Amino acid sequence: xxxxxxxxxxxxxxxxxxxxxxxxxxxxxxxxxxxxxxxxxxxxxxxxxxxxxxxxxxxxxxxxxxxxxxxxxxxxxxxxxxxxxxxxxxxxxxxxxxxxxxxxxxxxxxxxxxxxxxxxxxxxxxxxxxxxxxxxxxxxxxxxxxxxxxxxxxxxxxxxxxxxxxxxxxxxxxxxx
Numbered sequence: 001x002x003x004x005x006x007x008x009x010x011x012x013x014x015x016x017x018x019x020x021x022x023x024x025x026x027x028x029x030x031x032x033x034x035x036x037x038x039x040x041x042x043x044x045x046x047x048x049x050x051x052x053x054x055x056x057x058x059x060x061x062x063x064x065x066x067x068x069x070x071x072x073x074x075x076x077x078x079x080x081x082x083x084x085x086x087x088x089x090x091x092x093x094x095x096x097x098x099x100x101x102x103x104x105x106x107x108x109x110x111x112x113x114x115x116x117x118x119x120x121x122x123x124x125x126x127x128x129x130x131x132x133x134x135x136x137x138x139x140x141x142x143x144x145x146x147x148x149x150x151x152x153x154x155x156x157x158x159x160x161x162x163x164x165x166x167x168x169x170x171x172x173x174x175x176x177x
Contacts, residue, residue, distance in 0.1 A: 003091070004048065011045045023094050032070040037127040049114065053147065057158045072172045080135040 018038045025031040039062030046055035059153040097116075133145035147155050 004038040007048055008043050008045065008113075008114075011041055011048065015041050015045065019097065020094070023090065023097065028074060032074065035070070036063050039066065053155070053158060057161060061165045066167050067159060067171055069165070069169045072169070156173075 015038065018034060018041060022031065022034045022038060025034055039058060043055045043058035043063060046052075047060055047078045116122070129146050129150060130142060133150070135141065137145040137149040140150060158167040
């Protein structure tokens with residue numbers, strides 16, 4: 001067994017633990033910090049799995065911008081005015097989260113094994129990108145062709161997410177007249 005699956009299992013356990021802790025958190029500051037930790041763990045998981053672009057977006061938006069946004073929002077909201085949900089609502093949220101997790105795990109069972117050479121990405125997509133990218137896209141290298149041309153829409157959406165998050169932060173952080 002390689003180290004990669006062991007790291008992913010450890011990260012999955014840590015993500016689960018932090019998600020349960022988030023569901024049980026009562027302090028607003030602790031909740032914001034736990035959300036930041038969860039996002040950092042998620043980004044690390046993406047990076048370990050080789051999705052560096054998604055990991056970068058998660059770090060920028062989830063860990064960076066969202067944390068700043070929530071901290072700025074905490075300065076503007078009186079914690080005594082925020083309604084705390086009771087135990088039934090929290091239990092319902094946990095049960096629904098676990099049910100969603102179970103559905104996702106069932107869907108995950110239909111995918112090829114992580115890193116498997118039988119997956120469509122390895123059999124069809126990667127070889128095509130490697131052999132045709134330079135001639136079809138007229139770009140200096142394969143990475144630029146994949147990110148800028150073949151997956152251009154995906155890269156555009158990720159850039160739009162980062163821009164939207166930054167603009168949202170600027171709106172919250174602006175000074176009152």
